[in-house]
Amino acid sequence: MMAKTPVNFTLNGNDRAAFAEDGQNLLEFLRRGVGDMSPKYGCGQGTCGACTVLVDGETHLSCLVLAETVDGKEVRTASGLSSPALDPLQTAFMEHFAAQCGYCTPGMLVSARALLDRNPRPSREEVIEAISGNLCRCTGYEPIIQAILAVAEGRARA
């Protein structure tokens, strides 16, 4: 029988406990085991960034994280950004048409939030660098960069 490992962690500030299957990745664990559907499955090989989450404040590709390794850690996902009101980044993404199909958006938001938490006034180059691990096939990136810069420069509605 497949072994299951208990995992106690915080998800967006709330204590959670669930069982991880042997070799299960964090993305599948969050989506199927815990019910947080905001991280997306894109490539499953660490290329696209759609599954980006924060583990202890650092951006990680949840498809490449072994689920059991987040035991005792703090995980944040895009679904934790809007509690209770939308994060200024989410508002700015809407206002700047920074999402088209929307599949990359949760990962983009997590990468952008990690940047602004670390560096509230990033340059355009720093924004580009921060989202360089997140692929978007719709927007051409410019609206996303503009949305993040708008929040950084205080031009977006909070």
Added chain:
Amino acid sequence: MTSTVLTVATMGEAARAVAQGATFFGGGTIVMRDVNAGTAAASIVRTTDPSLKDIRISGDTVTLGAGVTMASVLANRDLEFLHPVARLVGGPQIRNMGTVGGNLFAPHPYGDFAVALLALGARVVMAGQGGARPIDDLLRDRSRSPGLVAAIEFARPRPGTFGFLKVSRIKPKGVSVLSVSALLPREGGRIRGARVAWGAMGAGPQRGSSAERALEGQSLNAETIGRAAATAAEGLNPATDAIATDWYRREVAGVHLKRMLEQMERG
């Protein structure tokens, strides 16, 4: 196939599991891809041993635990000479996860940090084995399960003697068309003990013997750089992949070696 994951407290226990055929799980950026694809080994071992993440700097000797991430290298001001290398590995998420030890085993066209370590003449400390072995040997044996890497040690290069260049089609995050690195120590203005290393110019990181021969014993000037560039691709057998053909890689190797050496010459 589903893999069984064993978590152990020490590097010694992990090394014993690796000796029995288990695959070591470090940052996850290589092994987890295989786990997701169902092609990983039946048995995987990981360790919570904190020594894996140690960065020790003693005099001019730098020792990086195999589990040190690219982000940790970038956060360390004493390792500034390696920042241009670590910064060009993957995107931000990969740099938060990918490790120095794992980079030694990254398949083509990855492994740019290992290229720099090869140029630096690093030595690799294997868990459960005495002493350290030259990185050249480890890279040559890397497909034959050489054991578990515990740490990598090397001498800090003198200012102006170390160079690195990575060529990608996509910026700021793209895989290598090629990468090249050099350590050119000088004695009385002459290069003594030249080491040149290439990435994506073969199955794994490898020495550029022809360029080293052209540089050894010479002053680093336009004439020497021209001679090294002219013979750069000799003995190299790069692959054709989605990024570049083998012909293209050989054709541009000298151009990029020249650019890196000119940058080193300018200091």
